[in-house]
Amino acid sequence: MSIFYREVLGRDFRLRGFIPARDYPRGFVIAWVELVGFRANEKPGDKEEEDGVTADSFERVALVTGAAGGIGRAVSVRLAHAGWSVLATDLPEASCEETLRAVREAGGDGMTLAQDVTSTSGWKDVVEAIRDRWGRLDALVNNAGIEGVVAPFENSPEDAFDRVMAVNVKGVFLGIQTCLPILRERGGGSVVNVASVAGLVGDPNIAPYIASKHAVLGLTRSAALSAAADGVTVNAVCPSPIETRMMRALEKGMSEEAPDAIRTSIAGSIPLGRYGSPEEVASMVAFLVGEEARFVTGSIHTVDGGMTPH
Ligand code: NAI
Numbered sequence: 001m002s003i004f005y006r007e008v009l010g011r012d013f014r015l016r017g018f019i020p021a022r023d024y025p026r027g028f029v030i031a032w033v034e035l036v037g038f039r040a041n042e043k044p045g046d047k048e049e050e051d052g053v054t055a056d057s058f059e060r061v062a063l064v065t066g067a068a069g070g071i072g073r074a075v076s077v078r079l080a081h082a083g084w085s086v087l088a089t090d091l092p093e094a095s096c097e098e099t100l101r102a103v104r105e106a107g108g109d110g111m112t113l114a115q116d117v118t119s120t121s122g123w124k125d126v127v128e129a130i131r132d133r134w135g136r137l138d139a140l141v142n143n144a145g146i147e148g149v150v151a152p153f154e155n156s157p158e159d160a161f162d163r164v165m166a167v168n169v170k171g172v173f174l175g176i177q178t179c180l181p182i183l184r185e186r187g188g189g190s191v192v193n194v195a196s197v198a199g200l201v202g203d204p205n206i207a208p209y210i211a212s213k214h215a216v217l218g219l220t221r222s223a224a225l226s227a228a229a230d231g232v233t234v235n236a237v238c239p240s241p242i243e244t245r246m247m248r249a250l251e252k253g254m255s256e257e258a259p260d261a262i263r264t265s266i267a268g269s270i271p272l273g274r275y276g277s278p279e280e281v282a283s284m285v286a287f288l289v290g291e292e293a294r295f296v297t298g299s300i301h302t303v304d305g306g307m308t309p310h
Contacts, residue, residue: 059085060083060084060085060138060139061084061085061086061087061130061134061136061137061138061139062076062079062084062085062086062087062137062138062139062140062141062289063086063087063089063126063130063137063139063140063141063179064076064079064086064087064088064089064141064143065089065090065115065117065141065142065143065144065171065175066089066090066117066143066144066145066194067086067088067089067090067096067099067112067143068088068090068091068094068095068096068098068099069090069094069143069144069244069245069246070242070243070244070245070246070278071143071194071239071242071244071278071281071282072088072090072099072141072143072144073088073098073099073102073278074277074278074279074281074282075141075143075278075281075282075285075286076088076099076102076103076108076110077099077102077103077106077108077282078279078282078283078285078286079108079139079282079285079286079289080102080103080104080106080107080108080110081106081107081108082286082290083107083108084108084138084139084289085108085109085110085134086103086108086109086110086111087110087111087112087113087126087129087130087133088100088103088110088111088112088113089112089113089114089115089126089144090112090114090115090144091114091115091116092114092116095112096112096113097112099112100112111129111133113125113126113129117142117144117167117170117171117172117174117175118166118167118170118171118174119174120174120178123174123175123177123178123179124178126178127178127179127182130182131182136182136185136186137179137182137183137186137189138183138186138189138190138289139183139189139190139191139192139289140175140176140179140183140189140190140191140192141191141192141194141285141289142171142172142175142176142191142192142193142194142216143194144167144171145167145168145171145194145196145212145246146163146164146167146168147164147206147209147246147249147250147253148160148161148163148164148206148208148209148212149208149253150205150206150250150253150254151205152204152205153204153205153207156207156208160208161208164208164209164211164212165208165211165212165215168209168212168213168215168216169212169215169216169219172193172216172219173219175191176191176219176223176227176234179191180223180226180227180230180232183227183230183232184227184230184231184232187230187231188230188231188232188233188294189231189232189233190232190233190234190235190288190289190293191223191227191232191233191234191235192234192235192236192237192285192288192289193216193219193220193234193235193236193237194236194237194239194281194285195213195216195217195220195236195237195238195300196209196213196216196238196239197238197239197240197302197304197307197308198210198212198213198214199213199214199215199216199217199236199238199300200214200217200238200300200302200308201308205254206250213238216236217236217238217300220234220235220236220298220300221298224297224298224299225298227297228297228298233288233293233294233296233297234297234298235288235293235296235297235298235299235300235301236299236300236301237281237284237285237288237301237302237303238300238301238302238303238304238308239276239280239281239302239303239304240270240275240276240302240303240304240305240307240308241266241267241270241275241276242275242276242277242278242280242281243275243276243277243278244278247263247266247275251263251266263275269307269310270304270305270306270307270310271305271306271307271309271310272305272306273305274305275305276303276304276305280303281303284301284303288301
């Protein structure tokens with residue numbers, strides 16, 4: 001009887017043991033319950049990809065904002081490598097085509113959309129597009145962000161403050177608010193907010209950016225409490241300086257004439273002696289949206305080469 005079941009039901013069938021023919025139909029019922037239970041309990045990570053790499057997930061969909069930038073692209077590619085489908089969004093003028101190409105090279109399914117994270121209707125359009133294409137969302141990575149203007153506190157321009165708050169804080173707020181219903185539909189999902197070590201310490205020359213990243217941590221903790229009953233986790237990542245356009249802009253903002261000296265000085269203040277890479281941030285994000293982090297929520301994860309304990 002056991003052989004019969006295996007042939008009919010396919011290779012997913014887990015054999016419980018030999019079922020003597022005389023026990024039929026009781027054995028059949030046990031086998032059937034096992035098969036159904038196995039399928040129902042199938043989890044990300046169970047699937048063995050054809051090339052032998054064990055995927056961390058399958059048929060899972062992530063939305064990554066600011067995906068044309070350094071960290072957003074690395075996160076998109078890292079998730080694609082782990083078997084996720086990725087919707088990569090960014091401002092219309094910042095094309096995600098290169099990110100999409102890299103996602104596909106990594107073997108992932110992907111799509112790009114123009115999105116301004118400060119727009120409520122833009123968020124609704126993005127969720128609609130996800131429903132149309134995949135019908136589900138498993139992870140939201142709120143990564144889009146701007147550095148604002150480098151200026152002493154007293155001279156920090158008001159309009160730059162407003163813009164930093166709109167993108168870095170309101171963008172995250174709207175993202176969580178709009179995506180929670182679709183995340184909840186699957187009975188569990190994840191949000192990862194890309195904050196910064198700027199959310200943990202002060203700096204007199206980038207006060208709006210510092211304030212915005214502190215606010216992201218407040219949103220993270222509050223959203224985590226709000227979403228926990230639905231099995232949705234919400235966490236934040238706090239990177240130190242990372243090798244992307246943003247740090248080049250900040251170095252120039254601190255010294256137009258000698259940005260390289262600024263860079264050397266900042267790198268020297270990091271105990272590990274260097275900036276991080278976008279891929280190092282992406283690894284933490286991948287962990288937080290993965291199965292191994294299902295009991296992790298409302299927490300703040302530094303990826304900072306030892307900068308904040310310093
Ligand atoms: P990046 O400048 O390369 O990427 C940021 C992306 O966000 C850009 O592609 C930009 O077009 C997009 N963006 C800006 N405004 C937007 C809006 N209104 N709507 C949608 N997209 C928008 O910078 P990076 O380094 O990749 O930054 C990603 C995130 O990481 C940001 O939130 C940043 O604050 C954070 N971060 C970066 C660090 C670094 O040293 N590079 C350190 C700590 C945190």
